[in-house]
Amino acid sequence: MTSQSENIEVTTVEETTVENAQVETLVNAEYEHGFVTDIESDTIAPGLNEDVIRMISAKKDEPEWLLQWRLDAYRHWLTMDTPEWAHVHHEEIDYQAISYYSAPKSKGDGPKSLDEVDPKLLETYEKLGIPLQEQMMLAGVAVDAVFDSVSVATTFKDKLADAGVIFGSFSEAVKEHPELVRKYLGTVVPTGDNFFAALNSAVFTDGSFCFIPKGVRCPMELSTYFRINAANTGQFERTLIIAEEGSHVSYLEGCTAPMRDENQLHAAVVELIALDDAQIKYSTVQNWYPGDENGVGGIYNFVTKRGDCRGVNSKISWTQVETGSAITWKYPSCILRGDNSVGEFYSVAVTNNYQQADTGTKMIHIGKNTRSTIISKGISARFGQNTYRGMVRIAKTAENARNYTQCDSLLMGDKCGAHTFPYIEVKNSTAIVEHEATTSKIGEDQLFYCKQRGISEEDAVNMIVNGFCKEVFKELPMEFAVEAQKLLGITLEGAVG
Amino acid sequence: MLSIKNLKVSINDKQILKGLNLEVKAGEVHAIMGPNGSGKSTLANVIVGRDGYKIDSGEIIYEGKDLTGIEPEIRAREGIFLAFQYPVEIPGVNNVYLLKAAMNAKRKHRGEAELDAFEFLDLVKEKMKVVNMNEDLLNRAVNEGFSGGEKKRNEIFQMALLEPKLAILDETDSGLDIDALKIVASGVNGLRREDRAIIIVTHYQRLLDYIIPDYVHVLSDGKIIKSGGKELALELEEKGYDWVREEADAA
Numbered sequence A: 001m002t003s004q005s006e007n008i009e010v011t012t013v014e015e016t017t018v019e020n021a022q023v024e025t026l027v028n029a030e031y032e033h034g035f036v037t038d039i040e041s042d043t044i045a046p047g048l049n050e051d052v053i054r055m056i057s058a059k060k061d062e063p064e065w066l067l068q069w070r071l072d073a074y075r076h077w078l079t080m081d082t083p084e085w086a087h088v089h090h091e092e093i094d095y096q097a098i099s100y101y102s103a104p105k106s107k108g109d110g111p112k113s114l115d116e117v118d119p120k121l122l123e124t125y126e127k128l129g130i131p132l133q134e135q136m137m138l139a140g141v142a143v144d145a146v147f148d149s150v151s152v153a154t155t156f157k158d159k160l161a162d163a164g165v166i167f168g169s170f171s172e173a174v175k176e177h178p179e180l181v182r183k184y185l186g187t188v189v190p191t192g193d194n195f196f197a198a199l200n201s202a203v204f205t206d207g208s209f210c211f212i213p214k215g216v217r218c219p220m221e222l223s224t225y226f227r228i229n230a231a232n233t234g235q236f237e238r239t240l241i242i243a244e245e246g247s248h249v250s251y252l253e254g255c256t257a258p259m260r261d262e263n264q265l266h267a268a269v270v271e272l273i274a275l276d277d278a279q280i281k282y283s284t285v286q287n288w289y290p291g292d293e294n295g296v297g298g299i300y301n302f303v304t305k306r307g308d309c310r311g312v313n314s315k316i317s318w319t320q321v322e323t324g325s326a327i328t329w330k331y332p333s334c335i336l337r338g339d340n341s342v343g344e345f346y347s348v349a350v351t352n353n354y355q356q357a358d359t360g361t362k363m364i365h366i367g368k369n370t371r372s373t374i375i376s377k378g379i380s381a382r383f384g385q386n387t388y389r390g391m392v393r394i395a396k397t398a399e400n401a402r403n404y405t406q407c408d409s410l411l412m413g414d415k416c417g418a419h420t421f422p423y424i425e426v427k428n429s430t431a432i433v434e435h436e437a438t439t440s441k442i443g444e445d446q447l448f449y450c451k452q453r454g455i456s457e458e459d460a461v462n463m464i465v466n467g468f469c470k471e472v473f474k475e476l477p478m479e480f481a482v483e484a485q486k487l488l489g490i491t492l493e494g495a496v497g
Numbered sequence B: 001m002l003s004i005k006n007l008k009v010s011i012n013d014k015q016i017l018k019g020l021n022l023e024v025k026a027g028e029v030h031a032i033m034g035p036n037g038s039g040k041s042t043l044a045n046v047i048v049g050r051d052g053y054k055i056d057s058g059e060i061i062y063e064g065k066d067l068t069g070i071e072p073e074i075r076a077r078e079g080i081f082l083a084f085q086y087p088v089e090i091p092g093v094n095n096v097y098l099l100k101a102a103m104n105a106k107r108k109h110r111g112e113a114e115l116d117a118f119e120f121l122d123l124v125k126e127k128m129k130v131v132n133m134n135e136d137l138l139n140r141a142v143n144e145g146f147s148g149g150e151k152k153r154n155e156i157f158q159m160a161l162l163e164p165k166l167a168i169l170d171e172t173d174s175g176l177d178i179d180a181l182k183i184v185a186s187g188v189n190g191l192r193r194e195d196r197a198i199i200i201v202t203h204y205q206r207l208l209d210y211i212i213p214d215y216v217h218v219l220s221d222g223k224i225i226k227s228g229g230k231e232l233a234l235e236l237e238e239k240g241y242d243w244v245r246e247e248a249d250a251a
Helices: A050-059 A064-078 A119-127 A134-139 A157-163 A170-176 A178-184 A195-203 A444-452 A457-468 A478-491 B040-048 B072-077 B095-109 B117-131 B148-162 B178-190 B231-239 B242-250
Strands: A041-043 A102-104 A142-147 A150-154 A166-169 A206-212 A222-227 A237-243 A248-256 A263-266 A269-274 A279-287 A298-309 A315-322 A327-330 A333-336 A342-351 A356-365 A371-381 A385-394 A402-412 A417-426 A432-441 B002-011 B014-024 B029-033 B054-062 B080-083 B090-094 B166-170 B197-202 B215-220 B223-228
Touching: A050 A064, A050 A195, A064 A178, A064 A195, A157 A166, A166 A170, A170 A178, A170 A206, A170 A237, A178 A237, A195 A237, A195 A269, A195 A298, A206 A248, A237 A248, A237 A279, A248 A478, A269 A279, A269 A315, A279 A298, A279 A478, A298 A315, A298 A342, A315 A327, A315 A356, A315 A478, A333 A342, A333 A371, A342 A356, A342 A385, A342 A478, A356 A371, A371 A385, A371 A417, A371 A457, A385 A402, A385 A432, A402 A417, A402 A457, A417 A432, A444 A457, A444 B072, A444 B090, A457 A478, A457 B090, A457 B095, B002 B040, B014 B029, B014 B040, B014 B054, B014 B223, B029 B040, B029 B231, B040 B054, B040 B072, B040 B080, B040 B166, B040 B197, B072 B080, B072 B095, B080 B148, B090 B095, B095 B117, B095 B148, B117 B148, B117 B178, B148 B178, B215 B231, B215 B242, B223 B231, B223 B242, B231 B242
Parallel strands: A142 A222, A206 A237, A222 A248, A237 A269, A248 A279, A263 A298, A269 A298, A279 A315, A298 A327, A298 A333, A315 A342, A327 A356, A333 A356, A342 A371, A356 A385, A371 A402, A385 A417, A402 A432, B029 B197, B029 B215, B080 B166, B166 B197
Antiparallel strands: A041 A102, A142 A150, A166 A206, B002 B014, B002 B054, B215 B223
C-alpha cells in the first residue's frame, strides 16, 4: 500500500487469520528460569494511596520536586480508565492488591563492590547465565543489575566515567545529577500520557539512567538485566537515556523472571532523547514468565517506550525480541522531530500456549526528510494471539518523509491467531508510505524438506523460525543475537508434533 | 538394498499404488517411467516416509528392515535421499547451514564425530565441483530466488555431500534446459557407485539419454506393468505409453 495524499487518512485494516495448518502444536518446554531466590525483602504492604507514594519517595530520599511530580501523576491516574482498545483479554487488575515497593535488604548503606553483594543474588544471576563478573569484563559490557527495584551492583563505572558517560541506577541519578533528571524526566512520556505511564510515574521505584555527553561514543554496550523476584510485587521501572549532540550509545535490556502462579504487573516507562546527530540503539530480549501451558500465571507486561529524535540528523533504533509474558502491551515509538532524523523498529514477538501480544510502534514524522523503517515478525503457536499495531503519522511539516513497514506473521498450528492493525495518517503530500504484510503458516513442505535431509522436526522448526526472524536478529548486538536464537528455540520447543 | 512387495498405498481413501513390486540392488540405476497420475511421485514419497500416505498392505524393505512406521529423518540418516521435484524455499536459512545440520545429524546417528566448520567447508568445496555449483548459491537462503536449474543442481549437490546409499530423483529433468540437464546428469553419473542405488522417476525419456539406466520400469495405474533394459525407454519415447498398457491389458 502506498499512499500519497494531502488529506488526513486514517486507515484501519484488520487481517485476522486463524489458518488451518496441518501442523499440530504441542508445547511442553518448562520455563527455564523458574526459580525463586530466597532473600529477605523490604516490602511495603499492598495498596496504593498518596501515603504509599510519599513513603516510596521518602525511602528513596527524594527531593520535593520529584515527590510532587509523582503525586501529580497519581492524581492524574485516578481520573483515567484502563485502556481497552488492545486486542488482549485479562481479568481486571486490582491495583490495591499490589505491593508497590520491594527491595532486597542489604547490610549498611548498600554494596560498594561486588564482594558486598548478597551471594545469593549473585548466584541467581549465575543461574540466569548473566556473566556479571570476569565474563563481563572480557565482554566489555557494563551491567546495572536491577534486582526487583533497587540496583545492587554496577560495574565498569570508572571506565564509563573516564569517557564522561553517566550510567547507573535511576535513584542514584536523582541524587547525583538531579538537574539532568529534572530537565529530561517526563519530556518524552508525560506523566498523563496513558494509564500505565501515569501509574509508573506515580510509583516507580528504580531503573536505569544513562547520559552520553556531546561527541562521545559510548565505549561499550550498556546492558541492564531486570528480574522480578518478590511475589505480588509490581515492578515499575523507569529508564531515561539522553544522548547529547553527536554521541552514540547502544543499550541492551534483557529480562527473565521466576515461575509464579499469580499474575504480576509490570508497567515500565522508557524515555530516550537524541539531540543533534546523536544515535541511540535500544535492544531488548524479553523472557518473562509467560504462564503455564493452560494460561495460568505469567507477567502482564504493559510498557511505554518512546524515543524522541529531538535533534537534526538524529537516529533512534528499537530492536525487540519478545518471547515471554502472559500479555505484552508495548509500542516502542519514535518522534521524528529533528529534520533528517531516522526511526527504526525491528521486532520479533512470539506467543505460545495462551500468551497474548499486542505490540508494534508509532512513527511520528514531524521534521523534514525524516525516515522510518518498521520490520515486525509475529510468531503464533498453539493458542497464542499475536497482534501488530502500528501507527505512521506524517505531519504537515514533514516534507519528504518516508516510511517503510513490513509485517510478517508466521502461524504454527490451527488454533492461534495473527492480527494486523496498521494506522496511517498522512498530512503532507510529499510523503511516501509503504506497507507490506504477509501471513504464512510454517510449511509442511519446508518441514518435510528438512526432515528428508535427516534434520529432526524440532531442529527444523527452529531453523525455519530463526530464518523467518533473520532480518530482526541481524540488528541485535552479536551476543544478544545468539541468546535470542536460543530463546526462540526454548520457547517453541515441541510446538509442532 | 530395496525390496518393495505388493505395495498398496492410498491418499484420502483413494488407492494410488495397487500392488507394486520392485527390487533394487546396490550399484544399480533404475528408471521408473509412466504417464501423469500413474503413481510415480507417490512411490517416491512413500519410500522416504512422507505424511499423508496410507500403506494399505505390502512392505518396503530397505537393507533388510521394514521401513513402515520409521520417521522420515531416520530414513534419511540411514542413507535414503530424495532429490525433490519441487525443492522448497526456506527464507532466511542459509544453504550451507542447513547442509551442515543435515550432515551432522547423519554422522551423529552413525556414531561418528560431528564435522567442524572448517572440515565441513572443505568437503563442501570438493562436492561443489560435482555440479559446478556457484559459490554464491551456497551462502544464499535455501533455494530462495534460485532458478529452476539452480534448484535442481542444488539437489544433486546435496546428494553428493550427503552420500546416500539409495538416491531417488523425482522428475529431476523437469524445468531444465538442455545445458542444465547435461550438468545435472553428469553430476549424477559421477555419483554412480558399486554400493549406491539410484532410482530415477521420470515422465520423459530425455534424462535417460544422459543417465543410462540398468533397468526401466513402466508404472501405470499403480502397478509396474512392464520392465526391461535401457532400450525400453527408447521404445516408450517412440511409441508412447499406450501400447504397453494395451499389451498389459491383453495379458
